[in-house]
Amino acid sequence: MAGAAAKLQDRSDSAEFAKLLEESLGGQESFTGSVVNGTVVAVKDDFVMVDVGLKSEGRVPLQEFRKPGEELELKIGDTVEVYVERMENRQGESVLSREKARREEAWVELEKSHDKNERVTGVIFGRVKGGFTVDLGGAVAFLPGSQVDIRPVRDVTPLMDTPQPFHILKMDRARGNIVVSRRAVLEESREEARSDLMDNLAEGQVLQGVVKNITDYGAFVDLGGVDGLLHVTDISWKRINHPSEALQIGQTVDVQVIRFNEENQRISLGMKQLETDPWQDVEAKFVPGARFTGRITNIADYGAFVELEDGIEGLVHVSEMSWTKKNVHPGKIVSTSQEVEVMVLEVDEEKRRISLGLKQCQDNPWEKIAENHKEGDEFEGEIRNITEFGLFVALDEEIDGMVHLSDISWEDESEDVLKNFKKGDSVKVKILEIDPEKERVALGIKQLSNDPFAGAMEGVKKGGVVTCTVTEITSGGIEVSVNDDVKGFIKKSELSRERSEQRPDRFAVGEKVDAKVVSIDKKSRQVGLSIKAREVDEDKQAMQEFGSTESGASLGDILGAALKENETKAD
Numbered sequence: 001m002a003g004a005a006a007k008l009q010d011r012s013d014s015a016e017f018a019k020l021l022e023e024s025l026g027g028q029e030s031f032t033g034s035v036v037n038g039t040v041v042a043v044k045d046d047f048v049m050v051d052v053g054l055k056s057e058g059r060v061p062l063q064e065f066r067k068p069g070e071e072l073e074l075k076i077g078d079t080v081e082v083y084v085e086r087m088e089n090r091q092g093e094s095v096l097s098r099e100k101a102r103r104e105e106a107w108v109e110l111e112k113s114h115d116k117n118e119r120v121t122g123v124i125f126g127r128v129k130g131g132f133t134v135d136l137g138g139a140v141a142f143l144p145g146s147q148v149d150i151r152p153v154r155d156v157t158p159l160m161d162t163p164q165p166f167h168i169l170k171m172d173r174a175r176g177n178i179v180v181s182r183r184a185v186l187e188e189s190r191e192e193a194r195s196d197l198m199d200n201l202a203e204g205q206v207l208q209g210v211v212k213n214i215t216d217y218g219a220f221v222d223l224g225g226v227d228g229l230l231h232v233t234d235i236s237w238k239r240i241n242h243p244s245e246a247l248q249i250g251q252t253v254d255v256q257v258i259r260f261n262e263e264n265q266r267i268s269l270g271m272k273q274l275e276t277d278p279w280q281d282v283e284a285k286f287v288p289g290a291r292f293t294g295r296i297t298n299i300a301d302y303g304a305f306v307e308l309e310d311g312i313e314g315l316v317h318v319s320e321m322s323w324t325k326k327n328v329h330p331g332k333i334v335s336t337s338q339e340v341e342v343m344v345l346e347v348d349e350e351k352r353r354i355s356l357g358l359k360q361c362q363d364n365p366w367e368k369i370a371e372n373h374k375e376g377d378e379f380e381g382e383i384r385n386i387t388e389f390g391l392f393v394a395l396d397e398e399i400d401g402m403v404h405l406s407d408i409s410w411e412d413e414s415e416d417v418l419k420n421f422k423k424g425d426s427v428k429v430k431i432l433e434i435d436p437e438k439e440r441v442a443l444g445i446k447q448l449s450n451d452p453f454a455g456a457m458e459g460v461k462k463g464g465v466v467t468c469t470v471t472e473i474t475s476g477g478i479e480v481s482v483n484d485d486v487k488g489f490i491k492k493s494e495l496s497r498e499r500s501e502q503r504p505d506r507f508a509v510g511e512k513v514d515a516k517v518v519s520i521d522k523k524s525r526q527v528g529l530s531i532k533a534r535e536v537d538e539d540k541q542a543m544q545e546f547g548s549t550e551s552g553a554s555l556g557d558i559l560g561a562a563l564k565e566n567e568t569k570a571d
Contacts, residue, residue: 038096040078050080050096058084058096102138107173110139119165119185124156132156134166134180141166141178150186151212151222154250194225201267203257206274211251219243221255221269228267230255237272237279237311239297278311279352286314286344286354291361296338304330306342306356314354316342321358323365323439324398334358365398366436373441377431378448383423391421393429393443401441403429410446411525460486460527462517465534470511473504480513480529487526490515494530 041057042049051057074080084096113120124143126133131144143166148156159182167184170177209221209228218231230253232243240246247253259268286292286308294306294314303317321333334340346355373379373395384400385392391408392400409417421427433442460466460482468480468488477491490513495502507513516537519528 036084037079040074040076040080043074043076048074052084052096060096103140104138106136106138110136110168110178111171111173114168114171119167120180121163122166122180123163124160127156132160136166136178136180139178141168141180143180143182147181147183150183150190151250190225192225197224197226198265201257201260203260205257206254207257208252208254209269211247211249211253214243214247214249216242219247221253223255223267226265226267228255228257228269230269230271234258234268234270234272237275237277238307239305239313241298272311278309279349282312282354283347283349286312286347288344288346290344291341292344293339293341294356296334296336296340299331299334299336301329304334304358306340308354312354314342314344314356316356316358320345320356320360323359323362364436365396366439369395369399369441370434370436373431373434375431375434378428379431380426380428383421383425383427386418386421386423388415388418391418391427393427395441399441401429401431401443403427403443403445407432407442407444407446410449410451460517460520462520464517465514465537466517466529467512467514468529470507470509470513473507473509475504478504478507480515482527488515488517488529489526490529490531494518494532497532497535 036052038050038052038058040048041051046061048060049057050060110120120136122134122136122141124132124134128142131142132148134141134143147169148159153159164182165185166180166182167188168178169181169184170179172178207223209223211219212222212227213220216232218229219235220227221230230243230247232240235243235246253271254274255269255271256273257267258270258273260266292308294308296304297307297313298305301318303315303321305313305315307313316330316334318328318330321330322328325333340358341361342356342358343360344354345357345360346353348354379395381393381395381401383391384394388405390405391403393403395401405415405417406413427445428448429443429445430447431441432444432447433440435441466482468482470478471481471487472479475492477489477495480488480490482488492502492504494515495504495507513531514534515529515531516534517527518530518533521527
């Protein structure tokens with residue numbers, strides 16, 4: 001009996017103890033997995049001791065109390081929220097987490113914001129593959145790289161550790177995933193700013209924008225929700241070959257609205273319009289004949305552009321670059337960025353054009369040629385070039401004179417005569433003409449000797465009668481030789497006054513005939529002859545010698561007498 005009583009007493013004591021323990025713990029089993037308030041009892045180098053009213057205090061890593069972008073301010077006695085993971089671990093300490101407490105709290109608030117489509121505040125604090133991590137007040141979210149900004153961002157460092165608004169794109173509490181976007185917030189703000197900007201936009205307005213994109217013809221500037229085109233010609237008063245020479249993507253610039261088309265919403269911008277126009281009173285600065293030193297800014301096929309001062313350029317046409325180098329690309333005479341001395345030739349302020357001369361600042365070698373050489377002088381020079389129309393012979397180191405094809409030989413004016421010469425050969429020539437203004441020296445080779453045709457033409461003149469020898473018979477007439485050097489031709493219609501006698505075949509090669517000279521072509525070195533004209537002239541002469549019908553003789557008598565006289569002369 002005594003033993004049974006003892007057992008009953010033990011059971012009673014155990015039940016009482018269990019009841020007292022439950023009361024003392026206050027149902028602490030419910031603590032696990034919940035967020036409770038605790039008191040900081042100690043702050044160590046790496047951890048914080050927190051008392052949440054359990055049997056033992058909990059150890060929380062000090063790092064979990066730090067917030068991105070904020071300094072840690074924690075002292076003993078502070079009340080903090082922590083998450084109870086376990087009542088106690090092997091060391092008998094409560095297992096607490098400040099990070100999970102913040103996360104649980106943040107998830108509740110974030111879900112509310114997500115349901116209401118409201119913005120949330122977060123801090124970018126790390127980089128991960130494909131994007132960045134964002135602290136949303138304890139909950140960690142993923143920010144894709146494409147959602148950081150409206151434009152691609154090369155360096156995100158300025159955005160990190162700075163509180164800023166985000167828009168929640170997706171939430172999955174079961175998986176603990178949150179995806180946010182900063183770009184969506186910027187686009188909303190951009191649309192608001194765009195609406196305000198378009199309502200108040202006007203030509204002449206000065207705005208600040210960011211260079212968004214650069215092309216060959218200009219740059220697109222983001223004015224805050226709307227883009228405007230800054231053409232390359234409106235970037236600066238001075239020459240800019242490519243917009244990248246003056247601008248870079250992401251650069252903040254001040255621009256003026258030049259044109260605004262409300263129908264298509266196109267905006268044309270300018271930067272140089274905010275500066276003083278350097279072309280004002282340019283005619284007073286750059287007087288024709290004045291010399292200036294400038295820098296070559298651009299070279300084209302037709303000349304070179306010279307910057308005289310900021311924003312003012314002039315063109316040196318290729319014809320004004322050198323006294324002697326003709327048909328040469330300007331790039332072989334000057335180079336980009338080269339400093340040169342030029343002379344102002346002409347100024348057109350209205351068209352914004354200044355014509356410059358480079359050769360005018362150098363000695364004119366053509367004037368020296370005119371001083372040192374005279375027409376009629378003979379000299380020997382090197383053949384520097386051979387073309388289809390003649391030879392170029394050196395007068396000095398810079399200047400060549402030209403021997404035209406027609407001035408090479410008295411006898412042959414065809415291109416075949418050029419075969420007798422080679423580049424580099426030395427040839428004797430005669431100066432025919434010197435024209436410094438036209439920059440031309442005409443030379444001749446055939447003029448070194450007398451024209452054989454001129455001697456052969458002695459006694460042969462237009463209107464005279466010559467005796468010639470038939471050398472060839474053709475269907476169109478006969479070729480004849482007046483002498484050894486002079487050739488002639490009698491057309492078929494000129495062979496006789498009688499049409500029946502106008503037959504080339506009635507003549508024979510070697511036969512001598514008398515004909516009248518009707519034309520002389522010195523260039524082709526030929527004479528035109530006519531038997532018909534000679535016969536007509538003889539008839540006129542006979543009428544004059546034998547009288548007229550007034551003396552009682554008939555025309556037939558006169559002609560008969562003339563013919564008889566001719567026969568007598570022939571015998």
